[in-house]
Amino acid sequence: MLIRVRKSWEMPERLVTAEELVMNRRHLLRGAGALAIAGALAGCDNGSQTSQNGGAGGIQTSATPDPTASMYPFKRNPAYVVTDRAMTPETIVASYNNYYEFGVEKDDPIRNADRLPIRPWEISFEGMVEKSFKTDFDTLIKAMPLEERVYRHRCVETWAFVAPWSGFSMKALVDYAKPTPDAKYVVMKTWMNADVAPAQNMVWVPWPYTEGLTVDEARNELAFMVTGMYGKPLPKQNGAPLRLVTPWKYGFKSTKGIQRFIFTDQRPKTYWMALGPDEYGFWANVNPQVPHPRWSQATEEILGTGERVPTQLYNGYGAQVASLYTNLADERLFM
Numbered sequence: 001m002l003i004r005v006r007k008s009w010e011m012p013e014r015l016v017t018a019e020e021l022v023m024n025r026r027h028l029l030r031g032a033g034a035l036a037i038a039g040a041l042a043g044c045d046n047g048s049q050t051s052q053n054g055g056a057g058g059i060q061t062s063a064t065p066d067p068t069a070s071m072y073p074f075k076r077n078p079a080y081v082v083t084d085r086a087m088t089p090e091t092i093v094a095s096y097n098n099y100y101e102f103g104v105e106k107d108d109p110i111r112n113a114d115r116l117p118i119r120p121w122e123i124s125f126e127g128m129v130e131k132s133f134k135t136d137f138d139t140l141i142k143a144m145p146l147e148e149r150v151y152r153h154r155c156v157e158t159w160a161f162v163a164p165w166s167g168f169s170m171k172a173l174v175d176y177a178k179p180t181p182d183a184k185y186v187v188m189k190t191w192m193n194a195d196v197a198p199a200q201n202m203v204w205v206p207w208p209y210t211e212g213l214t215v216d217e218a219r220n221e222l223a224f225m226v227t228g229m230y231g232k233p234l235p236k237q238n239g240a241p242l243r244l245v246t247p248w249k250y251g252f253k254s255t256k257g258i259q260r261f262i263f264t265d266q267r268p269k270t271y272w273m274a275l276g277p278d279e280y281g282f283w284a285n286v287n288p289q290v291p292h293p294r295w296s297q298a299t300e301e302i303l304g305t306g307e308r309v310p311t312q313l314y315n316g317y318g319a320q321v322a323s324l325y326t327n328l329a330d331e332r333l334f335m
């Protein structure tokens, strides 16, 4: 049996990133938690091997055919293209990831996410909707207006890329859910499965990963539910089978592996707000002039180029989204 303990608390000091908030090494090494994590993450690697070997206990492997594969590629919508930068190579977007359920290093998701079973994939619509219901991902995708869009992506850690996402507008999803008029927010929650993501055994981390938008933001033309990228179904490390992309916001809003949509009139406390309320807020709109408390947001690195360029307000999408925030001057809109 392969037992390899990922030293997730041994993050290089140069990576002054959000990850510290999840698994701060000083915090962890002080307590018995260190042992628990070592065990948990060892289990994670062990499981990857199980999956590669054909799986045990019914875990789906990447060899399982994706029933939606023949639907791709979707027709590109010419209204959503990026003209000022080149497309980032697929290999980079698919291998440099944040998906903390699978570990804290950028290459952990591509190594570990294969263990996540994504069929069947039930999605629920709950809370302030005309009638709560559940649907299966393969049923949902057939009911949606499918298209491809090219968007800029900007992580709060200051890296950026350009990718072609396949999916459907979040507005179509909201219409499908039929929220009642008093619903103000839509909350998205990721799966829970500590068998494939032993990090979810860490009780001090506020799993499941939770994010939210106002219903107005969700209905904005740019909010996009993503099912694929580069003309194919989404890789698991990028959030298969269903994730959000909101290109004017920092990437942590883009919840991966969504299983629950909850409509509510209460602003949710998100995963990052719970972990670091002084550093992460609800809105998380990109702004070069509002630094993160620990680093500047003035510039960003375009992955694969080694180039740093100026960050753009709302990541360059101000024309489409600035009007959402005109009456919210008192809010912390940019963190």
Ligand code: MTE
Pocket: 093, 096, 097, 098, 099, 100, 101, 154, 155, 156, 190, 209, 237, 238, 239, 250, 251, 252, 253, 254, 255, 256, 257
């Ligand atoms: N969704 C879940 N469930 N778990 C996560 O850790 N990380 C977020 C977001 N969605 C995350 C998540 C962060 S911090 C970023 S920057 C983007 O996913 C990264 O998306 P990518 O790996 O496809 O580039």
